[in-house]
Amino acid sequence: MKLKKAIGKIFPVLDSDKRKKTVVRSVLAKNQTNKGVVNIHRHDKNNIGDYFCAPHLYFEQLQNTALDISDFRLKNKSKVANWIDKVSDNSLIIGGGGLLNIRYFEMQLNLFQELNNKGKKTVIWGAGHNAIDYKNFNLNPKYNVDITKFGLVGTRDYNMPNEWVPCVSCLHPIFDQKFTEDKEIGVLLGKKSTKNKILLNKISSYPNTSNMSSLEEMVNFIGSTNTLVTDSYHAMYWAMLLNKKVIVVPTTSKFFDFKYQPVISSFENFENDLNKTQSYSGILEECREVNLKFADKVFDYLNL
Structure with missing residues (x-):
């Protein structure tokens, strides 16, 4: 019985990884454009923090641009196809939330990093590290992606070597x-x-x-x-x-x-x-000011 359970845990993971790799290859094979913009984050209304940490909720220019970062692992073919098209056709605002240094989002972040070489405009806005082994993280702090390969970066992590942009939910x-x-x-x-x-x-x-x-x-x-x-x-x-x-x-x-x-x-x-x-x-006033200034940079970079 224990062996059966162990095998049952392994094969869903392998199947999920296979689906995700197929999606990554599909995106990389498509022509990349910046026709509009999508705000990619964990768009989950059942997780209050994940849901309200996204810039699209606070700026008119970004209304109706939400895209769930987790949708690329779905079994629903039409939703996955939509994810592939949205990522391929639009500039990307990634964040906020704990999207960095966590296995669940690593494949997506590596994909977004690679799209930089294909002319994709990419913004990291208020995302942050989320390493489970946090003690070792603090000994050698670095992200699991090369943030220099993104067009514009502001993370909620104050001590990391990039611009500090706290969670945009402060604007609520x-x-x-x-x-x-x-x-x-x-x-x-x-x-x-x-x-x-x-x-x-x-x-x-x-x-x-x-x-x-x-x-x-x-x-x-x-x-x-x-x-x-x-x-x-x-x-x-x-x-x-x-x-x-x-x-x-x-x-x-x-x-x-x-x-x-x-x-x-x-x-x-x-x-x-x-x-x-x-x-x-x-703190409220400071965080709001930082986000509004960063928004000016983002909208200028994305020509919004």
Whole structure:
């Protein structure tokens, strides 16, 4: 039975890799143009952070340009054909989200890098590294693609050797609302953590929610909390935009490279680190200004 399960896991992976390589070859075989623009990211409405980190939601010039970076691995032939055509026919805005240094998106990023040699205009906007082995990443920080092979690059990673452009979700008007704090400490869990019954029991005495809710619910929860404990990148980011104190339980390298560092801890020890937290002012204004300036560069580069 164990052998059967192991084989069952191997063959779907091999089949998926075969399909993806076929898509890559199909794109590279096509004539590449820059007729319009597509904004490629993880277009998943069930993941609040992934969905709201895309520039197409915040600029009129980019409306209706969304393309899911994961669609190229689908079995639906018409959707895959659409992906191939959209990538081949248009300039590419890649991001935001944790698209770099993670296996799930490596083949796509390598494809986008190679398209530079075929005259494709490419922009990385607010994407960032997402290495699971984050301890080793910090010892030798580099991306899994050559960012010099993209036309214009701004990543959310402050210490990397390129222009810093934080997540564009800072432009959402929800952060202009006023909130009343009624919670000293709140815990906001990522999707995977919500399945950990031991963890759920440990934090049950604290107000808590997850990133599987809506944007409004997440931001309202953060806004009403003085100190947020979270293993969600966007919960961390949005809390800092709202001048909250933040303790992060890291799951990948993405938590270590924001310009303003939260307290790094664990769900086992965060209570001992509460006195280390601090809030920062002016982050919302700064992040918005950086994105608007970068947008000017992008629209000039893409002739939009």
